[in-house]
Amino acid sequence: MRAPSIKTLLSVAVAGALSAAALSGCSSAGAESSGWAKSPETLVFAAVPDKAGSDANWKPLQEYLAKTTGYEVEYYPTSDYTALIAALTAGKADIGTMGGLQYVMATAKGAEIEPVAASLTSPDAEDAGYFSEAIVPADSTITSLSEARGKSVCFIDPNSTSGFLFGLKALSAAGLDVTSTGVDASGRPKFDDFTPIFAGSHDKSAQAVASKQCDLGFAEDTVAAEAVEKGQVKVINREYVPGGPFTVSSALPAEAKTKVTDALRGASVENIKKSGVPLTDGFTSSYFGVLAVDPSYFAPISDLCQNIAAANCAS
Numbered sequence: 001m002r003a004p005s006i007k008t009l010l011s012v013a014v015a016g017a018l019s020a021a022a023l024s025g026c027s028s029a030g031a032e033s034s035g036w037a038k039s040p041e042t043l044v045f046a047a048v049p050d051k052a053g054s055d056a057n058w059k060p061l062q063e064y065l066a067k068t069t070g071y072e073v074e075y076y077p078t079s080d081y082t083a084l085i086a087a088l089t090a091g092k093a094d095i096g097t098m099g100g101l102q103y104v105m106a107t108a109k110g111a112e113i114e115p116v117a118a119s120l121t122s123p124d125a126e127d128a129g130y131f132s133e134a135i136v137p138a139d140s141t142i143t144s145l146s147e148a149r150g151k152s153v154c155f156i157d158p159n160s161t162s163g164f165l166f167g168l169k170a171l172s173a174a175g176l177d178v179t180s181t182g183v184d185a186s187g188r189p190k191f192d193d194f195t196p197i198f199a200g201s202h203d204k205s206a207q208a209v210a211s212k213q214c215d216l217g218f219a220e221d222t223v224a225a226e227a228v229e230k231g232q233v234k235v236i237n238r239e240y241v242p243g244g245p246f247t248v249s250s251a252l253p254a255e256a257k258t259k260v261t262d263a264l265r266g267a268s269v270e271n272i273k274k275s276g277v278p279l280t281d282g283f284t285s286s287y288f289g290v291l292a293v294d295p296s297y298f299a300p301i302s303d304l305c306q307n308i309a310a311a312n313c314a315s
Helices: 020-025 029-034 054-069 081-089 100-108 161-173 202-210 221-229 254-265 269-274 295-307
Strands: 042-047 072-077 095-097 113-119 130-137 152-155 195-198 216-220 233-241 245-249 290-292
Touching: 042 054, 042 081, 054 072, 054 254, 054 269, 081 095, 081 100, 100 113, 100 161, 100 245, 100 295, 113 254, 113 295, 130 161, 130 202, 130 221, 152 161, 152 202, 161 202, 161 216, 161 233, 161 295, 202 216, 202 221, 202 233, 216 221, 221 233, 245 254, 254 290
Parallel strands: 042 072, 042 095, 152 195, 152 216
Antiparallel strands: 095 245, 113 245, 113 290, 130 216, 130 233
């Protein structure tokens, strides 16, 4: 998925804009029979923009994949996490990039995808993980998450890895009850111990906390760091999160799947530069290469899904 954090983060439109059923109904017989999402030798790359206008940040990687595999690569933007999961489940994408929770949720829904690489978070990182950070306004008297009881808490989206699932983990560890007591009019979970506010993206969560629309909130570390630098918020807790994966469709023909997997695992910034693909500021400021992974890397997220029912990972 620190786009931007080019990762994860993080959605900008209305949830549910696309449904799995609608996407499934749009599949062409030719694509289904060939194993390609759209047509033979055309790769469909699906992602969720972290911020409005961030789609172009993926262009260098798309061009690198096209050069390396010899296939055409088309970008498939989705409005939010729900739409991305629906697209993957319906077989509308050959490659996906997302947070770890979206991967777990998509596979729970039957998406035939395999995680092959995870995004590194800095130029010198040896691990693809990052942190979900709990933030409060810079002048807040709140110093620990145990003080969140009775407060308003900004999350990103019910399908967000660092902006919801790991936020609930942190609140639970601080002694708050994270058992959902029902859903609101939009179908989002409610809680007795705190009032959830879903900001929609990591930068919007940080902004809402800075402007005191929320007493505290959660955002991925790169976004939180920007707000800390500006003197808007301070960090009171952090939780390690496995990095977001790049996935490959299991339905692709074996040769194509091998080519795509090798290309993604070899997509270092150095290799992309050597290929002659022009790099953009948006890309180089948020993309630092990848680490090869397999499904076992996401076991901590699967475990949380089993233990925190409000995450509703299989829905």
